Amino acid sequence: MFISMFGAVESGVIYAIMALGVYLTFRVLDFPDLTVDGSFVTGASVAALSIVNGVPPILATLFALLAGFLAGCITGLLHTKGKVNALLSGILMMTALYSINLRILGQPTLSMLHETTIFKQLGSFWSVTGIDNALNSLLGVFGLDRFPSTWAILIIMAVVTVIIKLVTDYYLKTEVGLALRAIGDNKRMIRSFSANTDNLTIVGVGLSNGLVALSGALIGQLGGFADVNMGIGMIVIGLASVIIGEALFGTKTIARATLAVIGGAIIYRIIVTLALRVDFLETGDMKFITATIVIIALVAPKILHMQKEKKRRIQKRKQLGGDTHA
Amino acid sequence: MLNVANISVTFNEGTLDEKKALNGIELEMIAGDFVTVIGSNGAGKSTLMNVISGNILPDVGDVIIDGKQVVHLPEYKRSAFIGRVFQDPMAGTAPSMTIEENLAMAYSRDKKRRLKFGVTKKRKDMFRDYLKTLNLGLEDRLSAKVGLLSGGERQALSLLMATFTNPNILLLDEHTAALDPSRAELITSLTEKVVRESGLTTLMVTHNMQQALDLGNRLIMMDKGQIIFEANGEEKKRLTVKDLLQEFQRIRGQQFEDDRSVLG
Numbered sequence: 001m002f003i004s005m006f007g008a009v010e011s012g013v014i015y016a017i018m019a020l021g022v023y024l025t026f027r028v029l030d031f032p033d034l035t036v037d038g039s040f041v042t043g044a045s046v047a048a049l050s051i052v053n054g055v056p057p058i059l060a061t062l063f064a065l066l067a068g069f070l071a072g073c074i075t076g077l078l079h080t081k082g083k084v085n086a087l088l089s090g091i092l093m094m095t096a097l098y099s100i101n102l103r104i105l106g107q108p109t110l111s112m113l114h115e116t117t118i119f120k121q122l123g124s125f126w127s128v129t130g131i132d133n134a135l136n137s138l139l140g141v142f143g144l145d146r147f148p149s150t151w152a153i154l155i156i157m158a159v160v161t162v163i164i165k166l167v168t169d170y171y172l173k174t175e176v177g178l179a180l181r182a183i184g185d186n187k188r189m190i191r192s193f194s195a196n197t198d199n200l201t202i203v204g205v206g207l208s209n210g211l212v213a214l215s216g217a218l219i220g221q222l223g224g225f226a227d228v229n230m231g232i233g234m235i236v237i238g239l240a241s242v243i244i245g246e247a248l249f250g251t252k253t254i255a256r257a258t259l260a261v262i263g264g265a266i267i268y269r270i271i272v273t274l275a276l277r278v279d280f281l282e283t284g285d286m287k288f289i290t291a292t293i294v295i296i297a298l299v300a301p302k303i304l305h306m307q308k309e310k311k312r313r314i315q316k317r318k319q320l321g322g323d324t325h326a
Numbered sequence: 327m328l329n330v331a332n333i334s335v336t337f338n339e340g341t342l343d344e345k346k347a348l349n350g351i352e353l354e355m356i357a358g359d360f361v362t363v364i365g366s367n368g369a370g371k372s373t374l375m376n377v378i379s380g381n382i383l384p385d386v387g388d389v390i391i392d393g394k395q396v397v398h399l400p401e402y403k404r405s406a407f408i409g410r411v412f413q414d415p416m417a418g419t420a421p422s423m424t425i426e427e428n429l430a431m432a433y434s435r436d437k438k439r440r441l442k443f444g445v446t447k448k449r450k451d452m453f454r455d456y457l458k459t460l461n462l463g464l465e466d467r468l469s470a471k472v473g474l475l476s477g478g479e480r481q482a483l484s485l486l487m488a489t490f491t492n493p494n495i496l497l498l499d500e501h502t503a504a505l506d507p508s509r510a511e512l513i514t515s516l517t518e519k520v521v522r523e524s525g526l527t528t529l530m531v532t533h534n535m536q537q538a539l540d541l542g543n544r545l546i547m548m549d550k551g552q553i554i555f556e557a558n559g560e561e562k563k564r565l566t567v568k569d570l571l572q573e574f575q576r577i578r579g580q581q582f583e584d585d586r587s588v589l590g
Binding site: 171173174175176177178179181182185186188189190191192193194195196197 | 379401402403404405406408410412416417418419420421422423427430431432434435436439440441442443444487488
């Protein structure tokens with residue numbers, strides 16, 4: 001149980017980078033960008049191909065980020081300059097990316113199992129520090145007998161994700177970032193204050209997909225392979241993370257909202273892990289579970305609000321002595 | 327300061343709905359001019375505004391601001407020297423962002439946006455001083471989201487945001503029309519104060535004839551895409567609403583009852 005939860009948090013921290021990307025488009029730009037399903041795989045594919053061809057893993061991961069950024073920029077171009085509907089431009093790019101990803105991989109699945117990935121490099125550097133032994137003996141005190149093989153991925157990825165979060169927070173508070181946020185809030189207004197909304201949207205969608213591809217590259221290296229189908233439903237997972245996080249942790253400020261998104265991504269992984277422990281559910285049911293989570297997270301607050309209003313009205317009527325049927 | 331020359335705009339050309347929205351408009355404003363524009367619905371007032379701001383490209387004609395031909399510049403580039411307040415109080419501000427963030431965005435109008443904090447301590451002090459001039463207590467609510475403000479407060483903030491960077495031209499598009507009478511009066515007096523103090527070159531469209539007479543040093547009346555009457559300086563000061571209605575009837579020689587009910 002502990003080991004599977006540990007794994008959930010570990011991958012949750014990496015998926016959180018993807019969720020931050022989805023947050024940038026979905027919430028900040030108010031642009032429901034489906035490119036994500038494709039750019040996630042693009043990230044994994046570019047990283048895998050580079051690594052297999054001997055590029056240092058860190059550089060391969062940066063290539064992935066760049067490829068995602070370019071893909072996002074093209075979606076943004078389609079939407080702003082080509083005047084294609086936001087959803088459609090994402091779908092078009094996602095479809096095109098499927099073929100591109102297959103070309104990059106050269107086959108449906110590219111294995112990195114025998115290659116040096118960024119995590120293997122981290123592991124060898126990490127084992128010298130002895131942190132694993134210290135943490136595991138600490139766990140032993142709590143009576144656990146099975147320990148995670150390494151804490152390196154969790155701790156280092158948590159640091160990386162928090163750094164990305166802080167940079168995002170900073171960016172959204174700069175003069176450029178304010179204009180970017182205004183695009184999702186009141187496009188006409190920010191245009192009347194001389195912001196080039198087209199270019200800002202293009203860069204915004206690009207940055208978002210850069211993060212998504214970075215996350216894809218890391219997930220690919222964590223699992224040891226890149227698969228052309230690994231991105232299916234990724235946008236819904238991203239949305240689930242954003243929505244769960246916002247519902248649980250709030251959105252009062254930008255810093256709070258991005259923290260909520262990270263929390264949401266981790267909690268989503270935990271929910272999925274728990275759901276898969278239920279006997280009658282299979283791995284293939286995961287997409288259904290995800291969709292259900294998103295639907296509940298979207299609909300439940302509205303139903304709760306309606307119920308509350310109804311109760312309030314009944315109460316009010318009682319006070320005023322009128323009839324009490326709702 | 328602003329020179330609008332021979333502007334024509336046709337909507338839906340070549341169809342049954344073809345409409346000449348503007349027909350050879352000529353308007354010249356010197357620095358500090360405050361022109362009020364009246365006219366019935368469909369006279370072309372809003373189209374004129376949109377041509378100046380770059381929302382609509384004219385079929386022919388020039389728009390020259392401070393000696394620069396801007397007719398080919400996209401809207402966002404032109405808005406570096408044009409401040410605008412819209413009719414809809416929700417249109418001029420970003421609701422889910424704070425008052426200080428909105429002011430910071432307005433402050434960047436004529437500057438290049440950089441990767442530096444939009445809201446700084448120094449700017450906050452400056453914003454507070456500007457907000458004080460509105461007398462609405464907004465200076466104490468810098469970090470409140472603009473969506474929480476009332477329509478009147480939002481419009482006052484829009485007016486401040488449109489003017490405090492001293493744009494070359496200020497365009498007011500029926501900016502008091504969607505407010506209740508007392509709020510409309512507040513915004514009208516704020517407008518008068520701001521324009522008087524900063525000497526902005528202003529073009530204001532209004533449906534309210536009394537407002538058109540009270541504000542500004544020049545008045546133009548539009549109909550069917552043309553300027554049909556103009557009054558300047560002393561001549562404008564002597565005008566009354568009754569004069570305007572008579573003038574319109576004399577020029578167009580037609581029943582004005584429909585418009586009278588609209589123009590109030």
